[in-house]
Amino acid sequence: MQFISSGFVVAVLALILFSAIRIFREYERGVVFMLGRFWKVKGPGLVIIIPGVQQVVKVDLRTIVMDVPPQDVISRDNVSVKVNAVIYFRVIDPQRAIIQVEDFYSATSQLAQTTLRSVLGKHELDEMLAERDKLNSDIQQILDASTDAWGIKVSSVEIKHVDIDQTMVRAIAQQAEAERTRRAKIIHAEGEFQAAEKLVQAADLISKSPQALQLRYLQTLSGIANERSSTIVFPLPMDLMTPFLEAARARGK
Incomplete structure (x- = not known):
């Protein structure tokens, strides 16, 4: 026993x-x-x-990768979109992470969702699509400041997708097409303007030196000689006819 x-x-x-x-x-x-x-x-x-x-x-203490579920966001220009993101954070103070908040993972997730909606709702759709780096930085700074009391360090935030309605996608495509057409017309107009300036400069130069017109005439004849067309229409400069016209007027007198 x-x-x-x-x-x-x-x-x-x-x-x-x-x-x-x-x-x-x-x-x-x-x-x-x-x-x-x-x-x-x-x-x-x-x-x-x-x-x-x-x-x-x-x-x-390892870095935790949290996928934020898609959030319904209304942009500042009243466009409804769905946005989701991914957040990278880690615990830097275990004492505060356990004592100051009941569940730091759930708390960080909920805070990330509300912050994502709040920040993106202050921007227009074009800014969401073109300035993601700036938006990522703004969200990261807000989350990092809010979770500091919990001993959490948010190191990075990345917006993954901005889902837009198909009607809005077509409207954006039409806007982009109109913008490209506008740019093409401006470039064409600038080209015409520059060409006109060069022609004016050439005309001034030729008017100061009549011999330049003769050389240009001979160069054009050389270029036409290489053409294989059976019909050639070539304008005859009046400067070449001036001596003959003056001689005819003298005989008429």
């Missing part, structure tokens, strides 16, 4: 010792409470916990 009781005591002691041993990995920490009050943060490695007196809550 004494042998059985001794074996029972050894088994109980072994069970207590086994339950008192905790092993935390390099990326884990244990928030230890003694009689319900915070005592200290332990880990990594081997940690001894007194059963019945101390309790420990394990906290993961």
Whole structure:
């Protein structure tokens, strides 16, 4: 009977010792409470916990990737879109992450959803599509400041998709097509303007040096000689006919 009781005591002691041993990995920490009050943060490695007196809550310090569900957002120009994002954050203070908030993961998720709707609702659709880097930075700064009291560090926010209604997609395509047409017309008009300026400069130069007109005439004749067309229409400069006209007037007098 004494042998059985001794074996029972050894088994109980072994069970207590086994339950008192905790092993935390390099990326884990244990928030230890003694009689319900915070005592200290332990880990990594081997940690001894007194059963019945101390309790420990394990906290993961690795970066957590959170996918924010699609949110219905109405932009500042009254366009309804669905936006989802991904958030990268990690626990930098295990004590505050356990004591200051009930569930830091759920709290960060809810805060990210409301912040996403609030920030994007202040911008127009064109800004959502063209200035994602700026919006990502604004959301990250707001989340980081709000979660600092929980011992959470939000390192990055990335907007993944901005889903737009098909009617709005067609309207955006028409707007882009009209914008490209406008640019093409402006470029064509600028080309005509520059060509007209060069022609004016050429005319001024030729008017100052009549010999230039003769050289241009000969160059044009050389170019026409290479053409294989059976019919060639070539304008004859009046400057070439001037000596003949003057001679005819002199004979008429």
